[in-house]
Amino acid sequence: MPIESWKGGEVDVAVIGAGAAGVGAARQLQLLRPDLSVVLLEASDRVGGRARSIHPFGTDAVALDLGCGWLHGARSNAWTGIAEDVGLTVDRTPAPWSDGGHRLGQDDADARAAGAAVNDFFERVDDYEGDEDADLSAMLSPDDPWSERIYAVGAFMTGGELDKSSVIDLGRYDPGPGPDWRVRQGYGTLVATYGLPVPTVLGAAVSRIDHSGADHIVVSTGKGELRAKAVIVTVSTNVLAAERIAFWPPLPEKIEAASRLPLGLANKLFLRVAEPQMFPDDTHMMGSPHSRRTGGYQLKPFGAPVIEAYFAADLALDLERQGIDAMFDFSVEQLTRVFGADIGKKLSPLAASAWAGEPFVGGSYSYATPRASDLRGVLGEPRDGRLFFAGEACSRARYSTAHGAYETGASAAEALAKTL
Structure with a gap:
């Protein structure tokens, strides 16, 4: 529920970041403490964070996810039940890498x-x-x-x-029991839909959090200043490590933890297929069997006339910097190995993600550098019962997942509800 012409003010709880963790935290607070006023502050122009769906074939057709796309550990994944509760369709087709795929x-x-x-x-x-x-x-x-x-x-x-x-x-790492499923309308659609009941301010980049006051926290944004009794911070580790948000008093242990839990990179390119019958539905292949610089390719997800190319780490960064045409050329070269030299004539670039360059994210999902795994707990530790932290990087076992993010957001909300 976007708030128009917002200029700041006072609120009981401010949640910073409208991704899976922030939406989860805000919804849990609404459930546990309907007496509290809650506002969700999001720097970008949309709700969803690293969950982002597009609908190039129409709103009633299958969605394509530029960010997270799979309900990992689906039987125990909170988003599986949420999807069904909000009227979206959970597709139980086995993932290509699983038994039956x-x-x-x-x-x-x-x-x-x-x-x-x-x-x-x-x-x-x-x-x-x-x-x-x-x-x-x-x-x-x-x-x-x-x-x-x-x-x-x-x-x-x-x-x-x-x-x-x-x-x-x-x-x-343990995403939980169960197979990997998908949401037909998109994981990004799911997170955004679940966030609809929360009062949300878009385009409100937070620059400073002053938690020096005894009974309030002052949150400075590009749209105005907000006084809150408590704050939940759910921004990415790359945003924290770059000190895009200044804390007063400083929180050097948070900055250190974030810097040693950086975001890795995974990007997607969707290729439009001119002759879909050439490819089998929902089938996976690796581009190169003997090179680490390879893409993974999902042929016709949901039977849609596309190929989803997936790139990670240094390769993903190199291709992102070169742009969508370089991603396309790389993919065609790899697909030629299996489908022949003329395959490029049947394909065209449709859409691509570029998460390293996303200004309010800076990557895809966190990994721990050696000797930094325990810092996930440091990152998620609340301060003074008023300043809370959540996000996939705070999860010991379900980091890098949208349900890990949701769980940390819900836990922060539960802790806050008891202390405020």
Whole structure:
């Protein structure tokens, strides 16, 4: 519920950031404490954060998600139930990488060998019992012929290169039981729809949070100043680390934690397909079997006439900086390996994300640098019962997911509801 012509004022609770964590926190507060006035402050021009859906084929057709797209751990994912409650459709088609899903060439010997090597790598990560944390590249077996594939899959998982990411942190990752499902109308549509009952101010970038007062916090925005009894901060770690928001008194431990829990990068390019019958529905393929600089490709998600290309880590950053034409050329070159030299004539660029350059986000999802995994708890620790923090990076086990973000937002709201 956008508030027009907002110029500040007073409120019981201000929630900063209208992504999955902020929307979850605000809705939970409305449920637990209807006596409190709540406002959601969002720097950008839309609700959803890193969940963003587009509808190039019409509002009644399937959506394409430029951000998060899968309900990971769907049976225990809070957004699954929320989607059904708000009247959206949960699609239970098995994800291509799961049992019952479809991967191109999944039965050939190389595909089985690569899959086994990747599984062995993640088992070593899960079983790691070293006293000192290490980076993920230390978990590679010497001379593994599939090390480049492991690098690629590791980048898809963390958004960062293996030598930057913590073994202990990835070992703690647990999205919860259940398969991966999707929302037919889009994950971004889901988060935005759930946020509709919350009074929201768009285009209200917060520049300063003064929590020095004994009974109030002053939030400075480009649209005005707001006095609140309590604040929940849900902005990304890259925004915090860059000190885009100044805290007074300073919170150096938050800035340090955020800087060591940076956002990795995952970008998508959607390719329009001129002859959809050329491709199987909902089928996954890797662009290159022997290079870490590869995309993953989802052919015709929901049967739509598109191919979703997925790039991560350094490759994603390089392609983002070069622009959508470079993303397209790279994808066509990789798809040619399977579909022949003329495939580019049947494809055209439709839409792409560029999360590193999103001014109020700066990336996709957090990973921990070595020895930083415990800083997720530091990042999420409230201050003085009035200043709370939430977001996927605050989740010990469900970081990088929209439901991890939601859970931390709901937890912050519960804690605030008890103390205020």
